[in-house]
Amino acid sequence: MLTSPVESTVLRLSLDDCRRPDSLFSDLVRDAALVNGLEPRALTVRTLLHLPRVARFNGTVGRRQIEMELRRSAAGLRTDQARIRSLIPTNKFPLQDLRFVEYDAREAAAIFSHLHYLRSARAGSRNFALVDPVNGLPVSLCSVSPLEWLRVGRQLQTQFGVPRERVWDVSRVYSFDVAPSNAISFLLAKVRNVFRTEVRDVDLLTTAVDPNLGFTGSSYRAANWHRWMSIQARPYLYVDRLYASPRQLRQRFGTANLSELQVRHGAVVEQSRAKLLDSTIFCCRVRGETEFVAPDDQRRLRR
Template structure:
């Protein structure tokens, strides 16, 4: 939980402390506490004011509603949910198909698979069930692509983006970094990809440690865009444009539709991690990391 979230009362627990206590409800609902924490962090800004204040009861409502939905989402892919913990030696790297879409559409916090992507996973050698998954596709984010071209000389056509990563609770601790390393080797054989990028949102508790462990480096940041909610549920820009083709911005949708709402609290910048497909990925010092404005 971002430290920017606090409650108005100077006595008693902060919202961060209250949410940490509320997340203990994960066990009662039979859901993974880590996944519930991410979904809670994503939805709390819907109720926070500009100073980041959220009432205890609003926080409780967010935790409970997300626990209920997560339980429903887990049930939708119950045949894929692992029943035990795995060692890395029990898994093998594969390119997969429909199972990736099912997992990302149900369990990833953004809840929508990136269509047209290549999907990869570490799977159970015996059953083929995925434990840790990711998807990659040509980079479409023009502002990031322009900065990569200008600062690092890599053409956009040679840059791919890791847009989704998900790891089940039964996967080994180093599964994500190992999967990313295998994806890098896979793309080396293609010959047309020079660089991988990905976006890490620190507002959701992510740090990028799995990327750093597999030859990635922090190259730039992007000014945070407000989160958008529709009927109280997070909506990505892709989902907004698909549902409202004539709308150009979050603020425009919020002005047109009372069921739409944007976050008011200041959010931390997104982190752009990059990885060279061949050779070591150079470290970019903080003073040389550009901040991209949206």
């Protein structure tokens, strides 16, 4: 890639800069993806997840650090893609040619565990996908599982009168670069129809959107979901330089206590220092219209 004199002298970028689709960071991602034969979108998200580990308190990251994280993320993503190569679609099809299916749980878990930024599947989920008409490979897929987030569940009960046991969560979404425009919103509409016609004890679907990874919720808005609340960001956690959620830490080590992890397990544990953006909670009524919630009426939940 040819860089302008201004770009070549840029030594630090903010995390906000890196989230913008037209930034120098996006140029660096595109070049790294091309060299490594990777999907730019997947590499972008994985790198954005790990940049807060090396960012300063003011949210800036050195260009050299960005390039190092890009190389590490590209190497990991390349390895993960190779492990499930047979499940990765390479051909593009129009949206109307894709088939909506309830997708095989084992294959969905393989994709989410290797390619989703959380690198894990949610147990007890139903999985749905748009698959190509030739090989039956998933172009866009999601998992939906009973809502486990207690704070969100309590707020839904208090403010909207929806019991937590009647709420399911779109807990994982992954779309390959060959997916046509509007594939995710089309998939979400199909999933809602399944719950509307087949699942009588679910009234609401929810999801959490993390803007720190460049997600805006546009696919949910296009599917007529609405933002109902936000939830305070907490620092990202890393074990041996790889992101790990508190749930993953508890599953792997039996604890999410950082001091205990370092003492008992000898793990190199870090957490992000820069201020992160709050996650947003989007909701969709399974039956009937989903009401718009004015910004002043949207509660900010604390962790």
